[in-house]
Amino acid sequence: MSECIFCKIAAKEIPAQILYEDDVMMAFHDVAPQAPVHILMISKKHIISLDDCKKEDEELLGKMLNKVKEIAKSAGMENGYRLVINCGEDGMQTVQHLHFHLLGKRKMTWPPG
Numbered sequence: 001m002s003e004c005i006f007c008k009i010a011a012k013e014i015p016a017q018i019l020y021e022d023d024v025m026m027a028f029h030d031v032a033p034q035a036p037v038h039i040l041m042i043s044k045k046h047i048i049s050l051d052d053c054k055k056e057d058e059e060l061l062g063k064m065l066n067k068v069k070e071i072a073k074s075a076g077m078e079n080g081y082r083l084v085i086n087c088g089e090d091g092m093q094t095v096q097h098l099h100f101h102l103l104g105k106r107k108m109t110w111p112p113g
């Protein structure tokens with residue numbers, strides 16, 4: 001867990017452009033943005049992926065999902081946004097710590113790549 005980059009960001013051992021933080025989550029700008037605004041929302045708790053969430057994590061997941069709109073609005077995404085959770089190998093998850101991608105300020109395409 002000590003090698004987890006998002007745990008290190010949550011512990012402020014690695015700097016990030018933090019937009020929001022409370023006792024259970026943090027939001028910061030992605031270092032390699034895929035849209036004009038690309039925010040990552042992470043749980044402070046080290047959970048590997050959506051696949052690894054347990055019953056006890058339901059409140060945390062609900063809080064994170066319900067916070068999306070507030071962070072989106074504060075980042076200027078008045079016209080909508082896309083929320084992405086990559087999970088596992090086929091989902092192309094590269095950081096093994098639960099996170100939401102919140103992308104906006106451009107028109108998205110569908111289907112995603």
Ligand code: 5GP
Pocket residue numbers: 005014016017028029030031032033040085086092093094095096
């Ligand atoms: P995944 O591919 O796991 O869904 O997303 C991981 C995301 O984390 C990628 O978009 C990548 O750019 C971002 N990322 C990886 N390392 C860092 C970092 O040290 N700082 C920040 N801000 N973002 C990172």
Ligand code: ZN
Pocket residue numbers: 001004005006007008045046047096097
């Ligand atoms: Zn972690």
